[in-house]
Amino acid sequence: MKSKLLVLILLGVVALPGQLWAQAPLVFQSDFGLKDGAVAAMKGVAFSISPDLKMYDLTHEIPAFNIWEGAYRLKETAPYWPAGTVFVAVIDPGVGTERKSIVLKTKTGQYFVTPDNGTLTLVAEDLGVAEIRKIDEAKYRRPGSEKSYTFQGRDLYAYVGAYLASGKIPYEEVGPQLDAEEMVVIPYQKPSFDGKAVFGTIPVLDIQFGNAWTNIDEATFKKLGVKKGDLLSVQIKNGEDVVFEENMLFVNTFGDVAEGEMLAYLNSLLNLSFAINLDNFAETYGIASGPDWHVRVQKAAP
Amino acid sequence: MKSKLLVLILLGVVALPGQLWAQAPLVFQSDFGLKDGAVAAMKGVAFSISPDLKMYDLTHEIPAFNIWEGAYRLKETAPYWPAGTVFVAVIDPGVGTERKSIVLKTKTGQYFVTPDNGTLTLVAEDLGVAEIRKIDEAKYRRPGSEKSYTFQGRDLYAYVGAYLASGKIPYEEVGPQLDAEEMVVIPYQKPSFDGKAVFGTIPVLDIQFGNAWTNIDEATFKKLGVKKGDLLSVQIKNGEDVVFEENMLFVNTFGDVAEGEMLAYLNSLLNLSFAINLDNFAETYGIASGPDWHVRVQKAAP
């Protein structure tokens, strides 16, 4: 009996402080770039809270202050991380204004720590809002950071994110609950079908390859009754200006058309997208992204 | 007796699921860049398979579709990682064509998960082919990815790589064996000696510093009978055009010549290379890399 007890105690000592105590991944996103020490300062703060944290980067190359692109990159990536993952997303043009700091828990069980400025518009929509809490900044803030007002990624968001991911505090502890309607969201044109054509925007580019990704999802697109190999008529406008208007084949993937040919396809998020096989569509036609970039797609006249 | 058994059982429970069960490192390479969520989506898929995986990046800045440069970066880096390391390398211009997906096991015991498009040309040569297997895509593919055709890095390669690195499946399980001769390789000019000069190509630049790295290895170079401090005559051609033709000293390293002076040296892979001390050789002389860049080196006339 005595030796059994000893075993259990010893095992407890061994198991509890170490890696065996499962920790949730902590994933960082920002517009800080990788040229200075800002990202490493955030990770140092998190490491100091729990050396066993598993930290990852989503991207730190969001264009400066571009909340919309940050929102999209979260939406693009979050579904591939398990429940419990804590995302710290810091695109914070409003640092020092009255904006709140929040933690969203989605219906899929992921957490998003961020300034309340629209960054969570798309994950809230796609993954569902389970609960939103306002961070109690008086309580959860890096000790010694009281005089620092400009780097809340390090002093607040990484700090809170590390406490959550390490399990040192439960979600309910970060601060009082907020109504879902209080969270800031960025308005944008939803995909639609008018009986003849589908409409949407280009929220973001597949930037490394120059493909244009629309927000026209598979279900909306299917209303056109198009099948693989059909010819589409595609119009792209920047505000009122028609920037692009041509026909292209709807296919599965790049290799389905010859090198240098245009294609329409469902991208890795199953949204309608446009590309040139082995070339850069966006650069070739001067196409960018954002809420002002509108797309109309219909079957090409035979 | 009873307590001993209990101890063993408890220890098993503690040890097996945790980090104590050694996992091989999983190293990613791609041409995805770091501006969007593509790399993080791959890591999320891998993390979901095993939260204890140790993930690293080789580079994600391979120029888009440049299989050759990807092949070189693998060759440059793989020897410094231990046996068992799993590399996931995704430069995939042929996504959607009939190309196979493979896992190479080298004689050094490392694994390379990749489309069969030439990416493994140089590691197969340097590290030796122990075995090649074709991935059974029907079996090992991210569940739910059936409608996605354009992001096999996430849906296939990261998925298979994570299964291998975590030890959840043995190598033999990924699919049927292939003949080594079936693997796609990129032809290129090997280093040679004609009795008077050595010949080779510039497979890649040491891009951050602008040094030109040739594929002329130490053994081939030694045939010139050159020793430290000797003057070399170096000619560099792009196809048939002579781009550079000058003399430079052969030395150990940068600090052996004055600032702004050219040098020839054996680089960190022990291949002959050209540089300007504290300046950018490639930029200064308009030199790039690839199979079309030819080098001829001989002793300078006294």
Add this chain to the structure above:
Amino acid sequence: MKSKLLVLILLGVVALPGQLWAQAPLVFQSDFGLKDGAVAAMKGVAFSISPDLKMYDLTHEIPAFNIWEGAYRLKETAPYWPAGTVFVAVIDPGVGTERKSIVLKTKTGQYFVTPDNGTLTLVAEDLGVAEIRKIDEAKYRRPGSEKSYTFQGRDLYAYVGAYLASGKIPYEEVGPQLDAEEMVVIPYQKPSFDGKAVFGTIPVLDIQFGNAWTNIDEATFKKLGVKKGDLLSVQIKNGEDVVFEENMLFVNTFGDVAEGEMLAYLNSLLNLSFAINLDNFAETYGIASGPDWHVRVQKAAP
């Protein structure tokens, strides 16, 4: 009794080799960029020494050969990592010259492994020198690297850093002690107050956002008797040329002024800094950084 002993032995076997044996974080900084395999080669060398190492990146985008900027990024980041952290910093324009290789232990208990070329100027000053040791390169060098002279980041610094961070050797083992005065430091103008104005330099830019960071610390700045909301007169010179001379408000943070307006504030290191809210100050006014960029700040005439 016997079973207790067995338990202890078994626990030892389980606990010792694994993660439970706390390892210090290993943080890399270099001017290698992220486009090739150099960083991954360093990590592979470190991983081969201890697979349980926790590796992080400070930045690898220090401009080539810019020791000063490397020094600043270390100073900016190191305070946020715990005692015991091992930094490997490789900006090494003098590779192959007679420069030493050293490990600094600061009074805060952090370690810095680097060529002795001024990289540690600022952390030595800020964190205090506890001890400096010269690396015994005959003893602690990657086996097989004897013919390689150009990549000491991989062959020496990552190797020594991994031995230290993993606890495989104590600090005292790396080599003989050096006098603190022997370490190379970069001279620069310290912040000062002449009774009317404060003076300093712009050691570095907050590069992603284009803010100019001075080395004028809070204590020096306070000598001006300025309070939040006061107007400052700011002059910036490059050598003898006046590049900028205007008034701006001293506030807490960006949100305290309107979009497009200039502000002076204490940055995340509590040094005086200049910015334009939601715009790029350095780009707008053609301001760069380095020891030649001088700043004079005083209260604006009412």
